[in-house]
Amino acid sequence: MTSSTSINADGISEPFAAETVPLEAFSQGERFGSSFRHLSSFGGGDHVGVALEELAPGKETNPSHYHMLEEEHAYILEGALTLRLGARAYVMKAGDYVCFPAGQKVGHSLFNHTSEPCRYLIIGERNPNDVIVYPDSGRVSVRLTGEGYRMSATMDYWEGIDTTASPAGRPQE
Template sequence: MNPSPISAKLIAAPLGKTIYPEPYAALLKGRQKRKLGEYFGLAHFGVNLTHLAPGAISALAHSHSKQEEFILVLEGNPTLVLGEDEFVLNPGECYGFKAGTGIAHQLINRSEDNVTYLEIGDRPEGDEVEYPNDDLKATQLPNGKWALTHKDGRAY
């Protein structure tokens, strides 16, 4: 059976790579992110189809100053870490992350099964990302790329 035109596009969408410097990049082993928004040429918001192997994390715990994010679990049971709280999500459940709250979030696959979810976010200019548990800060540049620094401003 041949894949449908839509599933063929999903398979063809490029895999995203982490922008984190080492040692943080190594922590994302087991995460596979397909950048569907970029593949379809979307400019105002991003859509990622993300898979987490058992033990994998979505990202470092982080909060955005301007970008809002939304996730929809398609498969598996990831643990949503939201500030000091944790919640196990089920397929069909979703969560939205409002910008500017300072509440850090991440998904962790603590199960023995794969997790798949959609991740959607807008692309506002001048976003900054705080990582409360790590010596890392991300600042979006005018060209849309990210500058990654230590919290004291030193470059990686």
Template sequence: RIGAKKLGYNLTVLPPGKAQCPFHSHRGEEEMFFIVEGEGELRFGEARYPLRAHDVVACPCGGPETAHQIINTGTTTMRYLSLSNIVEVEICEYPDGGKIGVYADIPGLPRLRKLYRAETDVDYYDREKK
């Protein structure tokens, strides 16, 4: 780290045939990827786009229509730089797995990381005293 407070960054090294993370969208964090070497594919919403060295891709916030995933479809290692803004509270949707992730990293409070099945919606007053 070089002292950034609201910027996240990472160099991902991805073997052939692998994805770094599940297909997902963010409600608060935007991400940008710079392909350093190798080739692959970007899943974005319902589309797929080829990726190669020196491509830059931005993935905005949104719902399933902005879900994204980078897959190494090549025969050699793929390397890419990920950049994003950092938010204290984030909600992610995972369309393939039918999950919702809730993440909170607020200074002075315990870190929260919870994954839920999207179909387990409950009433606002479920288990509450009325």
């Protein structure tokens, strides 16, 4: 077994202690940041994502968002946090669970309102075609292309198309 995966020399994924998975962290400004261990990647998985995350006091995981094609789940292991779900807020504590079904058009984010770290599992699909909507900023992220768009930049299906001209490449008679 190497230090970056639980897959042995025979290509078999073996059991491992979560604490042996490399700890990663991110932060963006004063508001956002967390640390996490990608358990599923370490274990050789690529269809379902499982991460053991820790959210420090006063931090939020990410901007409020929802997924069009991916389902996400969160299970609180230790501590407490506030789930922002659309216009509502819910305090979640150890033993609480929530599911964010694909296509549920209500943004969600997690915020640690306490003075202690909160540890939880995040479980979700890894759909390469997912579209993620960020209601607060109006951003739409298309995972397949790696691009983001503004929701306000929508256009009609026929906008920009000349509907009166002959098709390009039409054979000459």
